[in-house]
Every structure is written in structure tokens, then in C-alpha cells.
Amino acid sequence: MNGTVLLCVTVAGQTEGSLATPWHCNKEGHTYFCSAVLKKAKALPFYLVPTVLHKTRPTSADSKSIWVKMASSFARVLSSKRKVGILSLVGAGSLTVGFFLNREHVNAGSNVRRIYPASAEYPDLRKHNNCMASHLTPAIYAKLCDKSTPNGYTLDEAIQTGVDNPGHPFIKTVGMVAGDEESYGVFADLFNPVIKERHNGYDACNMKHPTDLDYSKIRGGVFDDKYVLSSRVRTGRSIRGLSLPPACTRAERREVERVVIDALAGLKGDLAGKYFSLTIMTDQEQQQLIDDHFLFDKPVSPLLTCAGMARDWPDARGIWHNNEKTFLVWVNEEDHTRVISMEKGGNMKRVFERFCKGLLEVEKLIQEKGWEFMWNENLGYILTCPSNLGTGLRAGVHVNLPRLSKDTRFSKILDNLRLQKRGTGGVDTAAVGSTFDISNLDRLGQSEVQLVQTVIDGVNYLIECEKKLEKGQDIKIPPPISQFK
């Protein structure tokens, strides 16, 4: 798609300059201006922020709503205290927006201090076993080490956690994080191969990620309480326009908190609830949250602390939950928000319904105030860790499988069903007795509905196996289900 437009640069309603220029939009929805524009733009007292311009996820078919959506996020930009020039261009069928930022206010890409050549700075990754170390060649390092996102996040910051945590021979961690939405674009030469490895071949340049929160499509999903002790679905959401936990300033983190709790305060009915700030929680409230297994602690994992996610703890961190304690939101832990729907017993269908309703309602509430979630059509929902891209969804149950768990075929069955097991304490814990946490392996490339259906179908199969073994019957390893639907 392409066209020619008149770019008008306006600041606070005054037109500062205008240029006629060709532009084109590639199939990923990224907009490029011809270089002549950039040269002219440099002559203006503003410059174009090299940000990927996103098309908003359409919620309705008509293009009018896209314009309305964009208008609201750019109304927020206009009303912010930052001096911005707005460039608007109208082309065939889509409105895309970029903004010029006043040069005195932002130094995009020029903060990176370099006194040594890239070869002297390249990390020693010979003893490392993580996705970043597998893909960060000296050539990629040299290419990216001078770049930074518009907010100033650098490659060295993105990879620090992977340099500091060489990894484990058996567990391959990701080894890098994003400091903001633009990181995934600016450092795509490293993120894309990491994403491909972590998400089993997903090609971030060419593949599209489906988002689907239509819970009415779920079939089944009410498990036998004799086997399934609890059901839970979690994901994360990031607020577009604010840096992510590895890089956010205190002011940004506080703004995330304000935006989120303002929206959550608008939830009604079975979703109505209350916010507990970590900085001012009473001892009693803290004890209750611990007893409910809702409280999160300051991260101790070096994977998180080395990425800077525990800075300024506990400033602007907190926990929100509904009065019924079935819908929970963590604010500013490892992501801007972590959203969790859970209940005792096996009614995964209801858990997922509440999950979707809650998420969609929160999204509506933040949009009314001119905010939106970070999302794009290749990577789905943007979160701090590349492992959580796409849906960011982990749907799981605590299920009792005394016989099946001792069967030598257990792991293979899980693999083929595209499920993973964890202990009941969560990631990197051991099972207690024969109760396992069983959840989806995949995050990116399949929708929420598809992944939850996979868990439901898979857990049904596991329970069938357990029942067969109870009766002394034999079980079969199921054929592997396909990964990208």
C-alpha cells in the first residue's frame, strides 16, 4: 500500500511546516517515508521518531472505528505535557500516525557510550546455554550495539540478564528481555531468531498471530473434581506508551499503576474488587493475601533481578482482586499487569469465561481514557519476556494422576498433547505427591481459545488414561497434535 501525502507538522495547533512526500506501508503494517523526507525533516526543529507505527487491532469491520481508536491514543499524546509535533498522513484505507518529538526532549539513539569497538565489548558466551547466547553472533552484536530505542533502551541492557545467567544444561532460558515496545523492532535481528527458537519455529516477520477471546467457542471444559483440584488461566498485558519493567522510570511505573487501578475500579458485578498497594498494605491485609496465595514477593530470581525488574521495590506495585477472589491482577511485577482467573475445582470453562470477560472489560475501560494495550499482528500481545509473546497465556489445572504420573509414557503423552508439567509451586518446582500442574506449552501462533481448548482436550485425555489404569486397562500415546493451526 502506498501513496503521496502532504505532511503537516503541527505543534499545539500551529502548523510548523509541511512536506509533500511519498510513503509506503509494507505488509507488516510498518510505514516508511522516503529518505528525502527524512532529510527535510532534519531541517525542521523536530525529527521523526523511528517508531514502528502500528495498526490498531480492529474490533469491528468498518475503518471508521480504526480512526476513532487512533484518535484517542493521539489525543492523549496531544494532551501530554511533552512538546510534540503531530504528523498526520492519510493514505489508501488506513490512518497511520507518527509524531515528531522536540529535539531537546529526546535523544533517540545517541546515548550509547562507545569507547571501545564492538569486538572489545562482545560478551563471553562460551559457557552459556540460553536462547540469546545461541543467536547473538559478533556480527549481530556489532550491528545493534550502537542502536537504542526512542526511550534510550540499548542492546546491552536487553541482553544483560542472559550474560549474567549462563543457564542450565537442561533448562534453556530465554536470556533477554524487552525494555519497551520498540525493542522488538529495533533489536529484531536478535529477537526474531530467539522468538523462532523459543516458539518452535514461529517466524515473526511473516507469520500472523491470531487473537481470540470469544469464550463461547470453548467445548467441554468442566472436569471431574475427583481429579482436577483447581483451574487457572493467566496472561499479561502492557500499557502502550509506557516502558516495560526492565527500563521503566519510577514515574512511568507509577503511571502504569494509576492507569490500571483506575480501570479496575470501574469493574462491576462479580468482577468488582479492591486494590492493595504493596507500599501501604497493612499486616492483616498482607497475611490474608498470603493465605489466599495471592501475594507476590520481591523477585529473588537472578533472571529477573539482573534485568532490573526489581528496581525501586515496592514502589507502585500492588495486587488487585475481585471480592469473590476469582479474578486477580498483579501490577508492576514482571509485566505491567498479570491477569489471573482461577477457582477451586475443574470448571475451566467458567474460569476462561471470567478471564475473557474481565480482560475485555478492562481493555474497554482503559480505552475510554485514551490508553490501549501493546499489541501487533505479528507478535500478538507485547510483554517483557519474549517467551510470553502472542497470547502470554498459561492455562492450567492442578490434577491428581497417581498412576499415570508413574507410567514411563507420561512425558511423551504430554509432549504429543502439547502440554507441560510443573510442580504445584509453579515454574521450577517439584510435584507434591502425584498432583501436577498441567498447562499449555505454546504461547505464540495460536489463539487463546485454541490454547485453552488444547488444555481441555489434553486434560480430558490424561484423566481418561488415569481411569483406564485404575481399571487395569492399557493406555495409548496419542498422535502428536499440530502446532500452528
Place this chain on the structure above:
Amino acid sequence: MPFGNTHNNFKLNFSVDDEYPDLTKHNNHMAKLLTKEIYAKLRDKQTPTGYTLDDVIQTGVDNPGHPFIMTVGCVAGDEESYEVFKDLLDPVISDRHGGYKATDKHKTDLNFENLKGGDDLDPNYVLSSRVRTGRSIKGYALPPHNTRGERRAVERLSVEALNSLDGEFKGKYYPLKSMTDAEQEQLINDHFLFDKPVSPLLLAAGMARDWPDGRGIWHNENKTFLVWVNEEDHLRVIAMQKGGNMKEVFKRFCVGLQRIEEIFKKHNHGFMWNEHLGFILTCPSNLGTGLRGGVHVKLPKLSTHAKFEEILTRLRLQKRGTGGVDTASVGGVFDISNADRIGSSEVDQVQCVVDGVKLMVEMEKKLEKGESIDSMIPAQK
């Protein structure tokens, strides 16, 4: 380059109120002294290497401190930090170092011959003697802020300098990342090996980044002179031996340090030093001499005496457990060392240790005989 702080200019889009840290529950020198006004004044500054105020204070924001132990709560990322952020660091230095003023001058004296006595501490009580300090190489950023390239350059320079030492200083370098298991075992047994820091005070300041890249241990063949490279400072220099001959230890310390300094100067990379702050190190608590001279001494009776703490204070000494800072004493054996770092010279500080420990051993002997020590309690030095 602690996380997220390289984009300082972006932060200026937010108001002071929005960015000012919440220090209401904090108890460290930085939190005590960082007013909103000082924060507003310094927040848009950076040193030539790009170190910012938020970098300086991050460790103090992340580690509120302890009701009884007052930590410093801020660090320097380079030599210029002490100048660019002096509106915060001068008051912190004054608070930490007993009123040391911004206009005061610090005296450096590494002439071991000026030390009186120190060769006659009773080895029945004084089990070992040790002197340590730190040095920073001019022209390179400090551990909280240096890049991998800088850290490796400091290592290269240091190893070259150390390997050119001879006589009693002839020794060998053991880089942490390529040490053999046998070498590691030996260094542990000699109590020389340092580990990756676990203290959140150091981690929050970014000092453990890229571990163990560029880190290592050098020691002489006699195992009496030891240098740590790129741990909490560019160099930590340690002279030690069993027994009570502090005079000999201090002599070796001074001679070794001066030899090393000569070699660095030849390469146009002397040590960071100025006449106000003395030797420049990462933590403001180590400015001046950066020197901790001490002994492991058996004082089971004296340590339980009601006036023990007061005696130490008057002698300008401090006690620690035998595991070092923040450890407990084992079997009545204490680590006794100088409390001061700035405002008095190396010789002055080691003299305090020598004189003070000698007196305390005599007190211990008196208490063993069941005699009173009241007449021996010294005046405030």
C-alpha cells in the same frame, strides 16, 4: 550502566514529583540527605561517561537499610561522580565520616617508617594481621558503570603491572573464568577466593554484571600479598600474615602499593586521587585511605566487659566477626580494625590499630588475673 538509567533525558519529561523516590521507610545516608530540592537540581546532570543521579542512588532506593546499621546508600560510577553530584555526595561523606567538610584536605602517608612499634603484638592473642585498601585506575569507569570493554582493559593493565613485580612480590594471576578446579580449591583453602557478590547492596548497584568476565585474583608466591581485580573496586590490595607483626605487614603493604603505582603511572594510568577526597573508590565509605588495617585477636573477657564498645569508640576502632563485615565473632575472637578512612593518613590509622590492640591485649591479661581495668580506659582519641 544500571538498568533503565541510560535514558536520563527521557526521564526529564516527567515531573520531579513523579520521579522522586519514596524514601519514607528508608534508613541510609543517601535517604537521609536526598531532599526533593537536591533531586530536582541534580536530575538532569550526568558525568562525561553518562552516569546519572538515579544511577548513584539506585542501590540506596532498593535497599532501605536496617534500623541499627546505617549503610551509605549511594555509589560513584566514575571519578567525576564525586564532582558532578557533590550536592548530594559531600553531605553524605560528611555524615559518614564524622563531619568531614567539603573544604577539608586529606593527608596521604604511605611511608611505613613513620609507624611506631607494631612488631610486638602478643601472638598468643593476636592470631593474624591484615591491611587492605582499594585503588581505582584513572580514566576508567568504576564497577557500577563500566562496560565489558573497560573492565577487561582494567584487568589487562593490572595483570601486566602485577606480573612485572619481583622479589617478595613475584606472583601469579588467576582469572576467575578460567581457573582450574585445583586452583580454585587451593584459593578457597588459603581464604583468598572471592565469590560473586550476593549482597543486594552490591547487586543493586550493578557491580556483579557480566560475572566472572574480567575478574581475578593475583597473589605472590609467599601468599602474603594479594590483589583482587574488578570485585567491588578496580583493585583491592591486601597484605596479610599469621601472628601479630603488623609492622611487617604494613611495610609490605606500602612497598607493594608504591611499586604497583609506579608501573601504572608509566602507562599514563595513575590511581584516582585528589587532595580533598584522597583515593577515589566506588563506595563513599572507602574514600581517603580506603584502608582497613586489622587483626584477629582473642578477647573473650574484654569483649564481654560492659565498657567494651566505649573503649573501641575511644580508640577509634571497630569490631567485626571473623568472617568480615556483618558476621558474628566465633569463640571470643574478634576482627578489630580502624574505624576511620578519611581525614587521617594510612600511618595514622594503622597506628591507632597497633596502639589500640596493644592496650586491649593488656586489658585482657588484667581481666584474666581478675584485676580491674578502670584505670586503663583511655580518653577519646
